[in-house]
Amino acid sequence: MTTSSSTAEANKQLVLTAAQELFGNLDLTAIDRYWGDSYIQHNPLYPDGKEQIRALIQGAIDSGVPTNAEVKRVAADGDLVWIHAKSFFFGKELATVEIFRVENGKIVEHWDVIQEVPAESANSNTMF
Numbered sequence: 757m758t759t760s761s762s763t764a765e766a767n768k769q770l771v772l773t774a775a776q777e778l779f780g781n782l783d784l785t786a787i788d789r790y791w792g793d794s795y796i797q798h799n800p801l802y803p804d805g806k807e808q809i810r811a812l813i814q815g816a817i818d819s820g821v822p823t824n825a826e827v828k829r830v831a832a833d834g835d836l837v838w839i840h841a842k843s844f845f846f847g848k849e850l851a852t853v854e855i856f857r858v859e860n861g862k863i864v865e866h867w868d869v870i871q872e873v874p875a876e877s878a879n880s881n882t883m884f
Contacts, residue, residue: 764837765832767832767834767835770863771837772830776827778790779825779845782823784817787809788806791809792860792863795809796866797865798865798867819846821846821847823844825843825845828840828884835857835858836855836857838853838855840852840853842883850873851872852868852870853868871883
């Protein structure tokens with residue numbers, strides 16, 4: 757394994773662990789373990805910084821609605837890691853693609869594409 761593929765694999769494992777602990781287990785302490793202090797958010801609905809993540813997850817906890825995140829696919833290239841997931845969040849079934857940038861063992865940047873899974877589809881293909 758080359759250094760770049762070793763780094764990509766380590767980053768992939770970090771993101772998978774962070775995603776499970778925070779979005780799957782709703783463990784707020786994961787934020788301080790896995791997210792960098794200078795966190796850049798590209799989702800236009802949320803500001804930069806770790807506190808917006810904490811507020812989002814705290815809202816999910818407070819809602820009492822069960823959540824779940826099941827990673828279907830993961831890929832990494834250097835400092836970028838992509839996950840394709842099936843999620844249940846705030847009572848909605850979602851298909852998501854999340855892109856994370858890792859720097860010095862912390863998640864420091866994030867992009868996402870989120871689509872609600874419709875009750876009926878125009879084709880027989882799944883979103884996963």
